[in-house]
Structures are given as C-alpha cells and as structure tokens.
Amino acid sequence: MKLCSSGEEVDQDVSADLRALFETYQSGLGLTADDYGTITADNLDDYLLATYLEPAATSYLAELSDDDRTTCLSSNTFITWDGSSATFSWSDYLDHVGSRGKDAPAFDAFDLSAGENNEFGVGTTEARHFTDYSLANDTSGSGGTSLDSDLPAKLELMNPMYFIGDGNDDRAKHWWIRTGTKDTDTSGTTSTPSCTGTPPTAPTRTRPTSSPGSAR
Numbered sequence: 463m464k465l466c467s468s469g470e471e472v473d474q475d476v477s478a479d480l481r482a483l484f485e486t487y488q489s490g491l492g493l494t495a496d497d498y499g500t501i502t503a504d505n506l507d508d509y510l511l512a513t514y515l516e517p518a519a520t521s522y523l524a525e526l527s528d529d530d531r532t533t534c535l536s537s538n539t540f541i542t543w544d545g546s547s548a549t550f551s552w553s554d555y556l557d558h559v560g561s562r563g564k565d566a567p568a569f570d571a572f573d574l575s576a577g578e579n580n581e582f583g584v585g586t587t588e589a590r591h592f593t594d595y596s597l598a599n600d601t602s603g604s605g606g607t608s609l610d611s612d613l614p615a616k617l618e619l620m621n622p623m624y625f626i627g628d629g630n631d632d633r634a635k636h637w638w639i640r641t642g643t644k645d646t647d648t649s650g651t652t653s654t655p656s657c658t659g660t661p662p663t664a665p666t667r668t669r670p671t672s673s674p675g676s677a678r
Contacts, residue, residue, distance in 0.1 A: 472565065481503070485503040488506065495509060511551075515555060531543070559645075568647070572602070582616065590613070639656055
C-alpha cells in the first residue's frame, strides 16, 4: 500500500480503477520479450527486475571495491549479493523507493492541480483534463462533460509508442529516456514500453481513458 509524500494513503478505489485501465493499455501494446512472451501488467514487475533493475544493481556492485560494496549492501539490506549477482524482490524494491511523490492519478489530477494538466492548457484556459477517467471524476468544477477535440492529436505527439510502432525509417535511431531507479514521480511502467521493443503495430489512436503510468 503506497503513501503519498504527504504521508496520506493513496485512494485505493482510484488505484484499483487505474490499475484495471492500465492492464488494458499494456495488453493492447502487444509487446513481447524473450522468456516472457507478451508483456502484461501481471508479469511486468518480474520483467523489470530481471531485465533492468537487477542487472543494473549487479553492474554497480561488481565495480565497487570490497569495502565499498560491503558498505553499500549494509545500507541496502533488501539486496541479496551472492558474489557475482544481485537479486531482490519487487515488493522490497518498492519499499526502497519509498513514498510516491504524486497522488492518484499521478498525471491527470481530479482538481487540475498537476503540472501535466497545465501542460495541456490552451489559450486562456490554464489547465485541462486529458483522460476520460479524470474528467468523469473532476473536482475542479471546470472540467466540462467531454474532452476537447484538439486533445487526441496532442496526446499522440506526447506518446512515443505511436512513433515506435509506425515503423518510420526516418525517426531518431537513439532515444534518451530520462528516468531513475528511485523515481518517486513516475513509475517504471511508464518508460519501460518505450525501450522494450517495437510493438507489432502502433497503438490504436483512440482517446485515452487514463494516462499510462498513472496506476502506480
């Protein structure tokens, strides 16, 4: 059960709703990986551990001196080191990351207070909802009854999965994904699809019901 940085418990009903919406989104990407088959919300944590997190910890620890490695492991007791590789559980990793920096939803806040709401502002409108779910649960009093018609095109520009799946030979060959292993603002589930591989087809261009990654 994750707490916000304020110490308050995240609304569990909202969290459950967002998890269900994210499961649908993740499944729709059709991403696959060796030894995992299709990457789904159910196996994504194991995939993250085995593909990114544990190898990164292993590389870091292997490069330390014996004394520095001992100091590091004593400060991070959730890591098991067998002399050549590091392992740990997903739940212990989440405890290591600590309290989340944002409430739920993480990006499209019900009260339009998130920076991402401001990012989608237009003209004299300072902030807007950009998901059906948050619009339906609006608490700002200015959400309206439907998403503005210009938002789908803007959301496509913000989501790299459309461009990865399009198979455009002229797109950038190398991408910088700005994230960290102890990021309390954005879940690793947000950036992982971008570096997992090319989906069979680009995601269906439909209006989002939730913002990917907000179900952390």
